[in-house]
Amino acid sequence: EDQVTQSPEALRLQEGESSSLNCSYTVSGLRGLFWYRQDPGKGPEFLFTLYSAGEEKEKERLKATLTKKESFLHITAPKPEDSATYLCAVGSNSGYALNFGKGTSLLVTP
């Protein structure tokens, strides 16, 4: 059965303090790994798709990387507006549904 585990569950950073969020996965054939950002009371906002090990994508202060077992979302010099829940999801050969992790709740303080 496909499994997605995100860590830590919650993370508090000072503004400018860089860190990484982890997404470990076990799937029967990875078809894609997705990162989303979700603000309270809103739907997830698409950030990145990664398809193969070694792939990296960047957007502003965020950089996503992928290995055969996990993905990292690196946040460089975060700002308070980066505070949100970051969700990781995988798609596998077992179907077209996305299997989501529980998310990492990030709080960036001034």
Add this chain to the structure above:
Amino acid sequence: KAGVTQTPRYLIKTRGQQVTLSCSPISGHRSVSWYQQTPGQGLQFLFEYFSETQRNKGNFPGRFSGRQFSNSRSEMNVSTLELGDSALYLCASSLHRGLTEAFFGQGTRLTVV
């Protein structure tokens, strides 16, 4: 370019009632998926529709159903509501089936009392 639109945004229903939620995907997107989000379980897949046909179904009871119209708009229905059905229901649209990017709507917050 308009995003995914879900209506209504908020809904309060009584146990035993039924409810219908609506989702209008991004123009040109043909695949619509529904997810349930709760604090304890996170996001869980309900079903996927493509070309008016349900292609995939998650592990939810038969009280949860849906359909897709020829214009790709989708509705989901929950009958005989239970307190545990209280959740944020999210709709996601994709250009194709498979793993192109899925874009989510703002969700419908359903509260069952």
